[in-house]
Amino acid sequence: MREELITSGRLNPNVDPYLEIWHWQIPLYLFLGGLAAGILFFASLYVILGKENEYRGAVRRAPIIVPFILMIGLGALFLDLRHKLFFWQLYTTIKLESPMSWGAWTLMAITPISIIWVAIHIQEYFPGWEWKNVILRDLNAFFLKNKVGLAWVTIVLSVILGIYTGILFSAFNARPLWNTSILGPLFLTSGLSAGAAAIILFAQSKKEKVVFAKIDIMLIVIELFLIIHMFMGFRASTQVQIDAADMFLGGAYTAPFWIFVVVLGMIVPAILELMELRHKKIPVYIPVVLVLFGSLMLRFIISYAGQMSRWLY
Amino acid sequence: MRYAMAVDTKKCVGCADCVVACQTENNVPIGYCRDWIVEVTDGTYPQLEIEIRSERCNHCDNSPCVRCCPTGASHYVEGGIVKVTPHECIGCGACITSCPYDARYGHPDGYVDKCTFCDHRIQDGLQPACVSVCPTKCMYFGDLDDANSEVSKVLKKRKFKTLIPQAGTKPQVYYLI
Numbered sequence: 001m002r003e004e005l006i007t008s009g010r011l012n013p014n015v016d017p018y019l020e021i022w023h024w025q026i027p028l029y030l031f032l033g034g035l036a037a038g039i040l041f042f043a044s045l046y047v048i049l050g051k052e053n054e055y056r057g058a059v060r061r062a063p064i065i066v067p068f069i070l071m072i073g074l075g076a077l078f079l080d081l082r083h084k085l086f087f088w089q090l091y092t093t094i095k096l097e098s099p100m101s102w103g104a105w106t107l108m109a110i111t112p113i114s115i116i117w118v119a120i121h122i123q124e125y126f127p128g129w130e131w132k133n134v135i136l137r138d139l140n141a142f143f144l145k146n147k148v149g150l151a152w153v154t155i156v157l158s159v160i161l162g163i164y165t166g167i168l169f170s171a172f173n174a175r176p177l178w179n180t181s182i183l184g185p186l187f188l189t190s191g192l193s194a195g196a197a198a199i200i201l202f203a204q205s206k207k208e209k210v211v212f213a214k215i216d217i218m219l220i221v222i223e224l225f226l227i228i229h230m231f232m233g234f235r236a237s238t239q240v241q242i243d244a245a246d247m248f249l250g251g252a253y254t255a256p257f258w259i260f261v262v263v264l265g266m267i268v269p270a271i272l273e274l275m276e277l278r279h280k281k282i283p284v285y286i287p288v289v290l291v292l293f294g295s296l297m298l299r300f301i302i303s304y305a306g307q308m309s310r311w312l313y
Numbered sequence: 314m315r316y317a318m319a320v321d322t323k324k325c326v327g328c329a330d331c332v333v334a335c336q337t338e339n340n341v342p343i344g345y346c347r348d349w350i351v352e353v354t355d356g357t358y359p360q361l362e363i364e365i366r367s368e369r370c371n372h373c374d375n376s377p378c379v380r381c382c383p384t385g386a387s388h389y390v391e392g393g394i395v396k397v398t399p400h401e402c403i404g405c406g407a408c409i410t411s412c413p414y415d416a417r418y419g420h421p422d423g424y425v426d427k428c429t430f431c432d433h434r435i436q437d438g439l440q441p442a443c444v445s446v447c448p449t450k451c452m453y454f455g456d457l458d459d460a461n462s463e464v465s466k467v468l469k470k471r472k473f474k475t476l477i478p479q480a481g482t483k484p485q486v487y488y489l490i
Contacts, residue, residue: 002357009329010349010368012418019415021406082404083423089384089401100383100407171381173480174413238479311413313477 006312019175019307025080027299030165031194032073033107034187034295036066037162038195040114042212044151044158057203058212060124065198066114074107099168106164110157117154120144162188165299169306177244177302177309182230189226190295193219197269197291200284209284213273216291220270227262244309253305261301265294315457316392316430318444319464319473320367321489324451327352327365331443331452335369338431338442342421347428348443364490367443367452370395370416370428371476371484378408378417386424392456393485394432399424413480430454457485 014021043063046055081087091108095101120143122129131137143150166187169178196216203209234245247253269287276282327350335341335348348369356362372395379387379395386401387408397408402424409417409425420426431441439445444452455462464487473487 003355005354007352007354008349009327009332009351010346010415012345012415015409015415015418019410021409021419080405082406082419082425083399083402084404086400086403086423089386089403093383093385095383095385097380098383098407100381100405104383172377172411174377174411174415307410310415311477311480 018310022080022303022307024300025076027296027303029073029076029080030168030187030299030303031296032069032076033103033165034162034191034299035194035198035292036070036073036110036114037158037165037188038192039063039066039198040110040117040154040158040195041162041192042195042199042215043117044154047147047151048155054205055203055208055211056124057205057208058199060121061202061204062195062199063114063117063121064125067111067118070107070111070114074111099164099171102160103164103168106157106160110154110161113150113154113157116143116150120147159188162191165191169302172306174311175306175309176238176240176311177234177247178306179241180230180233182226182233183302186223186226186230187299189219189223190298193223194292194295197288201288210277213276213287216287217270217273220266220291223266224262240309240311244305247305247309252308253301256297257301257305260297261294264290265297266291269294314392315485316372316394316435317455317457317464317468317485317487318369318430318441319453319467319471319487319489321449321451321453321467321471322364322366323489324449325350325365325367326449327367328448330446330448331367334442334446335428335431338434339429341426345418345420345426347416347426366488367447368414368416368476369443369486370412370430371414371482371486372428372430374483374485375481377411377413377482381407381411383407390432392430392432392435394430395427396429396432397425397427413477413482414484 010016039062042058046052046059052059090104120140131140163184166184170181170183173179193216196212196219200209200212203212231245234241248257269290272282272287329350331348332346336346341347348367351366351368353364354361372393374393376395379389384401384403386398388396390396404419404423417425417427434441440454444454453463453467455464457465459465468487471489473489475484475487
Protein backbone atom coordinates (compact mmCIF):
# COMPACT_ATOMS: atom_id res chain seq x y z
CA MET A 1 0.00 0.00 0.00
CA ARG A 2 1.28 3.43 -0.89
CA GLU A 3 1.76 5.53 2.20
CA GLU A 4 2.97 8.98 3.08
CA LEU A 5 4.55 9.56 6.46
CA ILE A 6 5.22 13.10 7.57
CA THR A 7 7.57 13.71 10.49
CA SER A 8 8.09 17.20 11.83
CA GLY A 9 10.81 18.37 14.18
CA ARG A 10 8.65 21.25 15.35
CA LEU A 11 7.13 21.06 18.82
CA ASN A 12 5.95 24.57 19.65
CA PRO A 13 3.70 24.68 22.75
CA ASN A 14 -0.03 25.04 21.91
CA VAL A 15 0.73 24.63 18.20
CA ASP A 16 2.01 21.03 17.92
CA PRO A 17 1.01 18.25 17.55
CA TYR A 18 -2.25 20.04 16.84
CA LEU A 19 -3.38 23.59 17.46
CA GLU A 20 -4.71 24.33 20.95
CA ILE A 21 -4.36 28.08 21.12
CA TRP A 22 -7.98 28.90 22.03
CA HIS A 23 -9.32 27.27 25.15
CA TRP A 24 -12.66 27.61 27.00
CA GLN A 25 -12.69 31.41 26.92
CA ILE A 26 -13.44 31.77 23.21
CA PRO A 27 -16.39 29.31 22.95
CA LEU A 28 -17.84 30.66 26.23
CA TYR A 29 -17.67 34.19 24.86
CA LEU A 30 -19.16 33.11 21.52
CA PHE A 31 -22.09 31.56 23.38
CA LEU A 32 -22.66 34.60 25.62
CA GLY A 33 -22.29 36.98 22.68
CA GLY A 34 -24.81 34.96 20.66
CA LEU A 35 -27.23 34.85 23.60
CA ALA A 36 -26.94 38.61 24.15
CA ALA A 37 -27.45 39.20 20.42
CA GLY A 38 -30.55 36.97 20.45
CA ILE A 39 -32.20 38.74 23.41
CA LEU A 40 -31.43 42.24 22.08
CA PHE A 41 -32.67 41.25 18.61
CA PHE A 42 -36.13 40.29 19.88
CA ALA A 43 -36.26 43.20 22.34
CA SER A 44 -35.64 45.74 19.59
CA LEU A 45 -37.78 43.85 17.05
CA TYR A 46 -40.92 44.20 19.17
CA VAL A 47 -40.23 47.87 19.83
CA ILE A 48 -39.90 48.47 16.08
CA LEU A 49 -43.11 46.49 15.44
CA GLY A 50 -44.87 48.63 18.06
CA LYS A 51 -45.90 45.62 20.16
CA GLU A 52 -43.94 46.51 23.27
CA ASN A 53 -46.86 46.11 25.66
CA GLU A 54 -47.78 42.64 24.41
CA TYR A 55 -44.18 41.41 24.68
CA ARG A 56 -43.04 42.90 27.96
CA GLY A 57 -40.86 39.87 28.76
CA ALA A 58 -38.84 40.31 25.56
CA VAL A 59 -38.65 44.11 25.54
CA ARG A 60 -38.43 45.03 29.20
CA ARG A 61 -37.59 42.04 31.38
CA ALA A 62 -35.14 39.72 29.56
CA PRO A 63 -32.61 42.42 28.53
CA ILE A 64 -31.70 42.96 32.20
CA ILE A 65 -29.27 40.03 31.96
CA VAL A 66 -27.61 41.28 28.76
CA PRO A 67 -25.08 43.73 30.28
CA PHE A 68 -24.04 41.05 32.75
CA ILE A 69 -23.54 38.29 30.19
CA LEU A 70 -21.71 40.70 27.89
CA MET A 71 -19.39 41.67 30.72
CA ILE A 72 -18.71 38.03 31.60
CA GLY A 73 -18.03 37.44 27.89
CA LEU A 74 -15.68 40.41 27.70
CA GLY A 75 -13.93 39.13 30.82
CA ALA A 76 -13.45 35.74 29.15
CA LEU A 77 -12.06 37.44 26.02
CA PHE A 78 -9.65 39.43 28.17
CA LEU A 79 -8.47 36.26 29.92
CA ASP A 80 -7.80 34.73 26.51
CA LEU A 81 -5.34 37.47 25.53
CA ARG A 82 -1.69 36.64 26.14
CA HIS A 83 -0.44 40.21 25.93
CA LYS A 84 -3.15 41.59 28.19
CA LEU A 85 -1.79 45.04 28.98
CA PHE A 86 -1.87 45.91 25.30
CA PHE A 87 -5.59 45.14 24.81
CA TRP A 88 -6.30 48.84 24.12
CA GLN A 89 -4.44 48.47 20.82
CA LEU A 90 -7.74 47.00 19.52
CA TYR A 91 -9.21 50.48 19.72
CA THR A 92 -6.42 52.33 17.96
CA THR A 93 -7.39 51.08 14.52
CA ILE A 94 -10.27 49.76 12.43
CA LYS A 95 -9.33 46.80 10.26
CA LEU A 96 -12.17 45.99 7.89
CA GLU A 97 -10.70 42.63 6.86
CA SER A 98 -10.31 41.37 10.43
CA PRO A 99 -13.46 39.86 12.00
CA MET A 100 -11.90 40.34 15.43
CA SER A 101 -11.63 44.08 14.82
CA TRP A 102 -15.31 44.18 13.80
CA GLY A 103 -16.18 42.25 16.95
CA ALA A 104 -14.17 44.52 19.24
CA TRP A 105 -15.85 47.67 17.87
CA THR A 106 -19.32 46.07 17.88
CA LEU A 107 -18.89 45.12 21.54
CA MET A 108 -17.68 48.63 22.28
CA ALA A 109 -20.98 49.95 20.88
CA ILE A 110 -23.46 47.30 22.00
CA THR A 111 -22.35 47.00 25.64
CA PRO A 112 -23.26 50.62 26.55
CA ILE A 113 -26.45 50.34 24.48
CA SER A 114 -27.48 47.25 26.46
CA ILE A 115 -26.92 49.22 29.68
CA ILE A 116 -29.05 52.09 28.34
CA TRP A 117 -31.73 49.57 27.42
CA VAL A 118 -31.83 48.21 30.96
CA ALA A 119 -31.74 51.72 32.46
CA ILE A 120 -34.76 53.01 30.56
CA HIS A 121 -36.75 49.91 31.57
CA ILE A 122 -35.58 49.81 35.17
CA GLN A 123 -39.08 50.61 36.45
CA GLU A 124 -40.18 47.17 35.27
CA TYR A 125 -38.19 45.76 38.17
CA PHE A 126 -38.25 48.76 40.55
CA PRO A 127 -41.64 50.43 39.97
CA GLY A 128 -40.92 53.48 42.09
CA TRP A 129 -37.49 54.19 40.55
CA GLU A 130 -36.66 57.86 39.88
CA TRP A 131 -33.35 59.06 38.43
CA LYS A 132 -32.06 61.54 41.04
CA ASN A 133 -29.46 63.21 38.84
CA VAL A 134 -30.82 65.80 36.38
CA ILE A 135 -28.52 64.70 33.56
CA LEU A 136 -29.54 61.07 33.99
CA ARG A 137 -33.21 62.06 34.03
CA ASP A 138 -32.79 64.06 30.82
CA LEU A 139 -30.90 61.20 29.17
CA ASN A 140 -33.60 58.77 30.27
CA ALA A 141 -36.29 61.00 28.77
CA PHE A 142 -34.27 61.42 25.56
CA PHE A 143 -33.85 57.68 25.00
CA LEU A 144 -37.48 56.96 25.88
CA LYS A 145 -38.55 59.55 23.31
CA ASN A 146 -36.25 58.10 20.65
CA LYS A 147 -36.79 54.46 21.57
CA VAL A 148 -37.62 53.31 18.04
CA GLY A 149 -34.40 54.85 16.74
CA LEU A 150 -32.46 53.17 19.55
CA ALA A 151 -34.18 49.89 18.65
CA TRP A 152 -33.08 50.18 15.00
CA VAL A 153 -29.45 50.74 16.04
CA THR A 154 -29.69 47.82 18.49
CA ILE A 155 -31.21 45.40 15.99
CA VAL A 156 -28.47 46.10 13.42
CA LEU A 157 -25.71 45.75 16.02
CA SER A 158 -27.26 42.57 17.43
CA VAL A 159 -27.29 40.92 13.99
CA ILE A 160 -23.64 41.94 13.46
CA LEU A 161 -22.76 40.58 16.92
CA GLY A 162 -24.61 37.31 16.28
CA ILE A 163 -23.22 36.70 12.82
CA TYR A 164 -19.67 37.79 13.63
CA THR A 165 -19.32 35.06 16.24
CA GLY A 166 -19.50 32.58 13.34
CA ILE A 167 -17.51 34.66 10.86
CA LEU A 168 -14.67 34.86 13.38
CA PHE A 169 -14.18 31.13 12.70
CA SER A 170 -15.16 30.96 9.05
CA ALA A 171 -12.56 33.57 8.05
CA PHE A 172 -9.73 31.11 8.75
CA ASN A 173 -9.05 29.02 5.69
CA ALA A 174 -6.21 27.32 7.57
CA ARG A 175 -8.82 25.34 9.55
CA PRO A 176 -10.94 23.46 7.02
CA LEU A 177 -13.76 22.73 9.47
CA TRP A 178 -14.31 26.45 10.11
CA ASN A 179 -13.85 27.53 6.53
CA THR A 180 -17.52 27.47 5.56
CA SER A 181 -19.74 30.51 5.17
CA ILE A 182 -22.62 28.51 6.73
CA LEU A 183 -21.00 29.07 10.13
CA GLY A 184 -22.07 32.75 10.27
CA PRO A 185 -25.80 32.05 9.73
CA LEU A 186 -25.59 28.90 11.89
CA PHE A 187 -24.16 30.76 14.89
CA LEU A 188 -26.60 33.65 14.35
CA THR A 189 -29.56 31.22 14.32
CA SER A 190 -28.20 29.39 17.35
CA GLY A 191 -27.82 32.72 19.20
CA LEU A 192 -31.36 33.79 18.27
CA SER A 193 -32.65 30.41 19.42
CA ALA A 194 -30.83 30.77 22.76
CA GLY A 195 -32.19 34.32 23.07
CA ALA A 196 -35.77 33.18 22.35
CA ALA A 197 -35.40 30.38 24.91
CA ALA A 198 -34.12 32.80 27.55
CA ILE A 199 -37.03 35.18 26.86
CA ILE A 200 -39.50 32.33 27.57
CA LEU A 201 -38.16 32.35 31.15
CA PHE A 202 -38.87 36.08 31.50
CA ALA A 203 -42.24 36.10 29.71
CA GLN A 204 -45.21 36.67 31.98
CA SER A 205 -48.21 36.25 29.70
CA LYS A 206 -49.23 32.87 28.31
CA LYS A 207 -49.42 34.39 24.84
CA GLU A 208 -45.82 35.61 24.91
CA LYS A 209 -44.58 32.21 26.09
CA VAL A 210 -46.45 30.48 23.24
CA VAL A 211 -45.12 32.90 20.62
CA PHE A 212 -41.51 32.45 21.73
CA ALA A 213 -41.89 28.67 21.94
CA LYS A 214 -43.06 28.76 18.30
CA ILE A 215 -40.20 31.06 17.28
CA ASP A 216 -37.74 28.76 19.03
CA ILE A 217 -39.07 25.64 17.26
CA MET A 218 -38.80 27.44 13.91
CA LEU A 219 -35.20 28.51 14.65
CA ILE A 220 -34.25 24.96 15.70
CA VAL A 221 -35.60 23.64 12.37
CA ILE A 222 -33.50 26.25 10.53
CA GLU A 223 -30.45 25.24 12.58
CA LEU A 224 -30.89 21.57 11.70
CA PHE A 225 -31.25 22.55 8.06
CA LEU A 226 -28.01 24.59 8.22
CA ILE A 227 -26.13 21.78 9.96
CA ILE A 228 -27.16 19.27 7.28
CA HIS A 229 -26.14 21.76 4.59
CA MET A 230 -22.79 22.34 6.28
CA PHE A 231 -21.94 18.64 6.19
CA MET A 232 -23.26 18.25 2.63
CA GLY A 233 -20.99 21.10 1.60
CA PHE A 234 -17.97 19.55 3.33
CA ARG A 235 -18.59 16.12 1.82
CA ALA A 236 -18.73 17.65 -1.66
CA SER A 237 -15.60 19.74 -1.13
CA THR A 238 -11.85 19.13 -1.06
CA GLN A 239 -10.08 16.31 0.82
CA VAL A 240 -9.27 18.46 3.85
CA GLN A 241 -12.93 19.40 4.26
CA ILE A 242 -14.04 15.80 3.77
CA ASP A 243 -11.60 14.90 6.57
CA ALA A 244 -13.02 17.73 8.70
CA ALA A 245 -16.59 16.47 8.22
CA ASP A 246 -15.47 12.92 9.00
CA MET A 247 -14.59 14.03 12.55
CA PHE A 248 -18.37 14.37 13.01
CA LEU A 249 -19.45 11.47 10.81
CA GLY A 250 -17.72 8.58 12.53
CA GLY A 251 -14.66 10.35 13.98
CA ALA A 252 -13.80 11.57 17.47
CA TYR A 253 -16.49 14.28 17.68
CA THR A 254 -19.39 12.15 16.41
CA ALA A 255 -20.89 11.20 19.78
CA PRO A 256 -20.54 14.57 21.58
CA PHE A 257 -21.83 16.55 18.60
CA TRP A 258 -24.87 14.48 17.69
CA ILE A 259 -25.85 13.65 21.28
CA PHE A 260 -25.22 16.96 23.05
CA VAL A 261 -25.81 19.49 20.29
CA VAL A 262 -28.33 17.91 17.95
CA VAL A 263 -30.37 15.51 20.11
CA LEU A 264 -30.25 17.10 23.59
CA GLY A 265 -29.78 20.70 22.44
CA MET A 266 -32.21 20.82 19.52
CA ILE A 267 -34.49 17.83 18.92
CA VAL A 268 -35.49 17.09 22.54
CA PRO A 269 -36.29 20.74 23.46
CA ALA A 270 -38.18 21.19 20.17
CA ILE A 271 -40.31 18.12 20.99
CA LEU A 272 -40.87 19.36 24.57
CA GLU A 273 -41.91 22.79 23.30
CA LEU A 274 -44.29 21.17 20.80
CA MET A 275 -45.82 19.10 23.62
CA GLU A 276 -46.23 22.28 25.65
CA LEU A 277 -48.08 23.89 22.76
CA ARG A 278 -50.37 20.85 22.82
CA HIS A 279 -51.14 21.69 26.49
CA LYS A 280 -49.04 18.95 28.06
CA LYS A 281 -47.56 19.99 31.40
CA ILE A 282 -43.80 20.41 30.92
CA PRO A 283 -41.73 22.48 33.40
CA VAL A 284 -40.79 25.46 31.23
CA TYR A 285 -37.16 25.61 32.30
CA ILE A 286 -36.33 22.11 30.95
CA PRO A 287 -36.47 22.95 27.21
CA VAL A 288 -34.93 26.38 27.93
CA VAL A 289 -31.93 24.91 29.75
CA LEU A 290 -31.50 22.27 27.04
CA VAL A 291 -31.48 24.89 24.26
CA LEU A 292 -28.91 27.00 26.13
CA PHE A 293 -26.81 23.91 26.81
CA GLY A 294 -26.94 22.86 23.13
CA SER A 295 -25.96 26.34 22.03
CA LEU A 296 -22.96 26.34 24.40
CA MET A 297 -21.88 22.84 23.33
CA LEU A 298 -22.10 23.80 19.64
CA ARG A 299 -19.51 26.55 20.22
CA PHE A 300 -17.25 24.35 22.33
CA ILE A 301 -17.25 21.45 19.88
CA ILE A 302 -16.82 23.59 16.75
CA SER A 303 -14.03 25.54 18.47
CA TYR A 304 -12.03 22.51 19.63
CA ALA A 305 -12.68 20.34 16.55
CA GLY A 306 -11.82 23.23 14.23
CA GLN A 307 -8.40 23.62 15.81
CA MET A 308 -7.74 19.94 15.18
CA SER A 309 -8.69 20.16 11.51
CA ARG A 310 -5.83 21.21 9.25
CA TRP A 311 -4.11 20.99 5.90
CA LEU A 312 -1.63 18.17 5.56
CA TYR A 313 1.38 18.76 3.39
CA MET B 314 11.73 44.29 -4.14
CA ARG B 315 10.43 40.85 -3.20
CA TYR B 316 12.50 38.77 -0.81
CA ALA B 317 12.19 35.02 -1.23
CA MET B 318 13.96 31.86 -0.20
CA ALA B 319 14.60 28.60 -2.00
CA VAL B 320 15.39 25.36 -0.19
CA ASP B 321 16.94 22.49 -2.13
CA THR B 322 15.21 19.32 -0.95
CA LYS B 323 17.81 17.25 -2.81
CA LYS B 324 20.65 18.74 -0.78
CA CYS B 325 19.04 19.17 2.66
CA VAL B 326 20.13 16.42 5.04
CA GLY B 327 17.96 17.51 7.97
CA CYS B 328 20.86 18.31 10.30
CA ALA B 329 18.84 21.12 11.95
CA ASP B 330 21.79 23.50 11.93
CA CYS B 331 19.41 26.14 10.54
CA VAL B 332 17.10 25.59 13.51
CA VAL B 333 19.88 26.09 16.05
CA ALA B 334 21.35 29.06 14.17
CA CYS B 335 17.94 30.77 14.18
CA GLN B 336 17.34 30.08 17.86
CA THR B 337 20.73 31.54 18.73
CA GLU B 338 20.57 34.54 16.40
CA ASN B 339 17.04 35.55 17.38
CA ASN B 340 17.04 34.60 21.08
CA VAL B 341 14.16 32.19 20.49
CA PRO B 342 12.90 30.98 23.91
CA ILE B 343 13.85 27.43 24.87
CA GLY B 344 11.34 24.88 23.64
CA TYR B 345 10.26 26.99 20.67
CA CYS B 346 11.45 27.29 17.08
CA ARG B 347 10.93 29.66 14.17
CA ASP B 348 12.19 27.15 11.59
CA TRP B 349 12.08 23.37 11.66
CA ILE B 350 12.82 20.19 9.72
CA VAL B 351 10.13 18.08 8.07
CA GLU B 352 10.78 14.61 6.66
CA VAL B 353 8.27 13.08 4.28
CA THR B 354 8.53 9.39 3.48
CA ASP B 355 6.43 8.44 0.50
CA GLY B 356 5.88 5.25 -1.51
CA THR B 357 5.31 1.53 -1.13
CA TYR B 358 7.81 -0.44 0.94
CA PRO B 359 10.61 -1.08 -0.03
CA GLN B 360 10.39 1.54 -2.80
CA LEU B 361 10.41 4.58 -0.57
CA GLU B 362 11.43 8.15 -1.21
CA ILE B 363 12.41 10.62 1.46
CA GLU B 364 12.12 14.35 1.08
CA ILE B 365 13.72 16.54 3.72
CA ARG B 366 12.76 20.19 4.02
CA SER B 367 13.80 23.08 6.21
CA GLU B 368 10.53 24.97 6.79
CA ARG B 369 9.67 28.39 8.19
CA CYS B 370 7.18 31.21 7.71
CA ASN B 371 6.46 31.50 3.98
CA HIS B 372 6.19 35.32 4.05
CA CYS B 373 3.12 34.93 1.88
CA ASP B 374 2.08 37.57 -0.64
CA ASN B 375 -1.52 37.05 0.50
CA SER B 376 -0.98 36.51 4.21
CA PRO B 377 -4.04 35.41 6.20
CA CYS B 378 -2.21 36.43 9.38
CA VAL B 379 -1.88 40.05 8.28
CA ARG B 380 -5.49 40.10 7.14
CA CYS B 381 -6.99 38.79 10.37
CA CYS B 382 -4.86 40.80 12.82
CA PRO B 383 -7.25 43.18 14.64
CA THR B 384 -4.60 45.72 15.65
CA GLY B 385 -2.26 45.84 12.67
CA ALA B 386 0.59 44.33 14.71
CA SER B 387 1.07 41.77 11.91
CA HIS B 388 2.19 43.71 8.88
CA TYR B 389 4.33 43.68 5.74
CA VAL B 390 7.65 45.47 5.63
CA GLU B 391 9.80 46.27 2.62
CA GLY B 392 10.39 43.30 0.39
CA GLY B 393 7.16 41.56 1.45
CA ILE B 394 8.53 40.30 4.77
CA VAL B 395 5.75 39.61 7.28
CA LYS B 396 6.56 40.88 10.77
CA VAL B 397 4.91 41.33 14.18
CA THR B 398 5.29 44.48 16.26
CA PRO B 399 5.35 43.15 19.87
CA HIS B 400 3.97 46.31 21.51
CA GLU B 401 0.97 46.36 19.16
CA CYS B 402 0.23 42.65 19.56
CA ILE B 403 -2.50 41.76 22.09
CA GLY B 404 -1.82 38.01 21.93
CA CYS B 405 -5.33 37.13 20.75
CA GLY B 406 -4.04 34.18 18.73
CA ALA B 407 -6.02 34.93 15.57
CA CYS B 408 -2.88 34.95 13.39
CA ILE B 409 -1.64 31.67 14.89
CA THR B 410 -4.99 30.11 14.01
CA SER B 411 -5.04 31.65 10.54
CA CYS B 412 -1.70 30.23 9.36
CA PRO B 413 -2.10 27.02 7.34
CA TYR B 414 1.61 26.30 7.96
CA ASP B 415 1.37 26.82 11.75
CA ALA B 416 4.51 28.95 11.46
CA ARG B 417 3.66 31.21 14.41
CA TYR B 418 3.74 30.66 18.15
CA GLY B 419 2.86 32.54 21.30
CA HIS B 420 6.07 33.92 22.82
CA PRO B 421 6.23 33.35 26.62
CA ASP B 422 6.33 37.16 27.00
CA GLY B 423 2.79 37.32 25.57
CA TYR B 424 3.13 38.53 22.01
CA VAL B 425 3.18 36.37 18.88
CA ASP B 426 6.52 35.54 17.32
CA LYS B 427 7.76 34.10 14.03
CA CYS B 428 10.51 34.08 11.38
CA THR B 429 11.54 37.54 10.16
CA PHE B 430 13.82 36.37 7.33
CA CYS B 431 16.45 37.89 9.71
CA ASP B 432 15.66 41.33 8.32
CA HIS B 433 18.10 42.86 10.83
CA ARG B 434 20.87 40.89 9.09
CA ILE B 435 19.61 41.67 5.59
CA GLN B 436 19.85 45.39 6.38
CA ASP B 437 23.54 44.84 7.14
CA GLY B 438 24.01 43.06 3.82
CA LEU B 439 24.17 39.63 5.45
CA GLN B 440 22.20 36.46 4.70
CA PRO B 441 19.56 35.13 7.13
CA ALA B 442 21.18 33.08 9.92
CA CYS B 443 19.73 29.77 8.67
CA VAL B 444 21.04 30.33 5.14
CA SER B 445 24.48 31.41 6.27
CA VAL B 446 25.18 28.34 8.42
CA CYS B 447 23.78 25.58 6.17
CA PRO B 448 26.62 23.04 5.78
CA THR B 449 25.24 21.68 2.49
CA LYS B 450 24.48 25.17 1.13
CA CYS B 451 20.95 24.03 0.34
CA MET B 452 19.31 27.42 0.91
CA TYR B 453 19.24 30.44 -1.36
CA PHE B 454 17.98 33.87 -0.37
CA GLY B 455 17.53 37.10 -2.26
CA ASP B 456 15.36 39.48 -4.23
CA LEU B 457 13.02 37.89 -6.80
CA ASP B 458 12.76 41.21 -8.67
CA ASP B 459 16.50 41.08 -9.29
CA ALA B 460 17.14 38.56 -12.09
CA ASN B 461 20.75 38.17 -10.96
CA SER B 462 20.04 37.30 -7.34
CA GLU B 463 20.93 33.79 -6.22
CA VAL B 464 17.32 32.87 -5.59
CA SER B 465 16.15 34.12 -9.01
CA LYS B 466 18.91 32.20 -10.76
CA VAL B 467 18.26 28.91 -9.00
CA LEU B 468 14.49 29.16 -9.54
CA LYS B 469 15.10 29.73 -13.25
CA LYS B 470 17.27 26.64 -13.47
CA ARG B 471 15.43 24.15 -11.26
CA LYS B 472 11.96 22.72 -10.83
CA PHE B 473 10.29 23.86 -7.64
CA LYS B 474 7.10 23.74 -5.59
CA THR B 475 5.52 25.76 -2.81
CA LEU B 476 3.64 24.42 0.23
CA ILE B 477 -0.17 24.21 0.04
CA PRO B 478 -0.51 26.61 -2.90
CA GLN B 479 -4.23 25.70 -2.94
CA ALA B 480 -4.63 27.64 0.32
CA GLY B 481 -4.28 30.78 -1.79
CA THR B 482 -1.56 32.31 0.35
CA LYS B 483 1.04 32.79 -2.43
CA PRO B 484 3.96 31.56 -0.31
CA GLN B 485 7.45 32.96 -1.01
CA VAL B 486 9.57 30.07 0.24
CA TYR B 487 10.24 27.75 -2.70
CA TYR B 488 11.27 24.10 -2.49
CA LEU B 489 13.53 22.82 -5.24
CA ILE B 490 12.55 19.30 -6.28
